[in-house]
């Protein structure tokens with residue numbers, strides 16, 4: 001009986017030390033010179049700690065430059081029901097992101113044009129010493 005509360009108290013004392021700090025981790029994903037105005041898919045792994053569980057899931061980002069040369073990265077997760085979008089994924093919607101599940105499509109900035117209720121999310125982007133680093137995912141601020 002006495003051991004159960006002790007275990008819970010110990011968990012709450014140690015658990016915060018193991019938590020990933022939001023927005024503080026950036027991952028090196030691509031060389032700056034690779035990034036063009038045409039979106040390209042890049043895959044990378046992130047180290048995550050969720051409570052006592054650690055994992056290294058593979059993530060994907062569509063990275064491109066805007067008309068001013070600024071680099072931005074979008075999440076491929078469709079905002080309808082979570083399938084994966086592809087750039088130029090449909091001949092009916094050239095130069096757009098397309099979701100094959102139910103036909104949502106998005107502009108290069110991620111603006112939802114049909115089906116999906118919201119724009120594609122964005123990654124935090126940092127450019128340093130010739131490399132593009134990606135951080136956390138947040139709501140789209142481009143549209």
Ligand code: FES
Pocket residue numbers: 078079080081082083099100101102103104115116
């Ligand atoms: S999940 Fe993408 S259109 Fe439905």
